[in-house]
Amino acid sequence: MKVCIYGAGAIGGYLGVQLALSGADVSLVARGAHLAAMKANGLKLLIGGEERVAHPRCTDNPAELGVQDFVIICLKAHSITGVLEQMKPLLGPSTRIVTAVNGVPYWYFYKHGDKLEGSTLESIDPGGRQWRELGPERAIGCIVYPATEIEAPGVIKHVYGDKFPIGEPSGEISADCERLSKLFEAAGLKAPVLDRIRDEIWLKLWGNVCFNPISALTHATLDVICTDPATRALAKAMMLETQTIAETFGVKFRVDVERRIEGARKVGAHKTSMLQDLERGRPMEIDPLVTVVQEMGRLTQLPTPAIDAVLGLVIQRAKVAGLY
Structure with missing residues (x-):
């Protein structure tokens, strides 16, 4: 099961270390000094008074990584539209996109079930590009409760929390959500599957x-x-x-x-x-x-x-x- 974390900042880096140390096949998309530090020294996580170091595959070129089972988007929500083209090589017919972003996600009105079914929101998805190019049918919702910060390039500090509730837009308890929940659980994280995400x-x-x-x-x-x-x-x-x-x-x-x-x-x-x-x-x-x-x-x-x-x-x- 291949997992790509797109945006290995404070939250993405925390997830990356935990998943990598649990043995998951995880890769990280990052850039700049943070990427250079991770490539040189691995990704360090300061948590509970200890330092954990992982060496996941890191790149600023997603095309190197191939098709993934899960793409976990950990970017600021306003940044997503600008990287849609770069994200496409990660997406195969069965790839699920996990929106670990703050605010209302692009897929909100997918399987919503009222007169606004299929609507897009201009403030978060200008021109409906995320809806069209990522596809709402790929989406799994995810709420990020931990607080983390980048202490220095390649170094993540965990402040509190370990909970990432997930769920399908339709409310069903799907096999994909259960697989993802178990993956997080193996990494020492909590990802309960909710029927009302x-x-x-x-x-x-x-x-x-x-x-x-x-x-x-x-x-x-x-x-x-x-x-x-x-x-x-x-x-x-x-x-x-x-x-x-x-x-x-x-x-x-x-x-x-x-x-x-x-x-x-x-x-x-x-x-x-x-x-x-x-x-x-x-x-x-x-x-x-x-x-x-x-x-x-x-x-x-x-x-x-x-x-x-x-x-x-x-x-x-x-x-x-x-x-x-």
């Missing part, structure tokens, strides 16, 4: 839609955002707008909004990924985390005043920094 996508997005842009605008960590009365109230307003939209699509939230905010507060002095990107001068993941919720609100004709205001501000912040 969209519920889990929205549960994570529920926090990202508010905490990420608010942190980028204020430079505050999660504990501060969730305890300051003003930013907590703004986050709650954005989350309630998001919940109304999601429930229109049949999504069920297994916790209430206050419990979700408390969960974020307990993470502590953590900088969101959007704030980290701003500080490091990297393109900010605004469209997959915030604009897409606004777009889905427009589809359902539901107002999103709090989301609209924060989105306008964070886009301007990103443009001023040259990161949008």
Whole structure:
């Protein structure tokens, strides 16, 4: 079983080390200094006070790798469209694409079962290219819960978490999902197969839609955002707008909004990924985390005043920094 991790950054690198050390036939697509360091010294993972080193095959040319059984996309969602051509040599008739990305994935309305069945979302899939060229029928959903970071080129630091829930867009418990779950389990990771993967996508997005842009605008960590009365109230307003939209699509939230905010507060002095990107001068993941919720609100004709205001501000912040 051949597995390619496309985008061996913080999360992709963590997966790569764990899978490689478990004996999986895994290859990594990366670039730049990170790729050079991995080729020279292997990929290092700092986890639980120890250092693990793996030597998976690494390349910036996916055509070298051939057709894969699973391609796990660990890129920032806004980067996917730009690498579709390079990804094609990895795809055979039975290849499954695992979308380990933040936000709403390109396949969202595949086997969704309502009037929007087969729709694409411009904010995350401009022109519907991912839908056409990757194919929604290949997709397996995946939510990324661990926090990791690149400590240095070729060195990944694990902060917390080991859970990657997966699921078919159709809700069926497929043989492919069970194979993938066992592969992750052998690597010391948790990948439960869910029959309602969209519920889990929205549960994570529920926090990202508010905490990420608010942190980028204020430079505050999660504990501060969730305890300051003003930013907590703004986050709650954005989350309630998001919940109304999601429930229109049949999504069920297994916790209430206050419990979700408390969960974020307990993470502590953590900088969101959007704030980290701003500080490091990297393109900010605004469209997959915030604009897409606004777009889905427009589809359902539901107002999103709090989301609209924060989105306008964070886009301007990103443009001023040259990161949008």
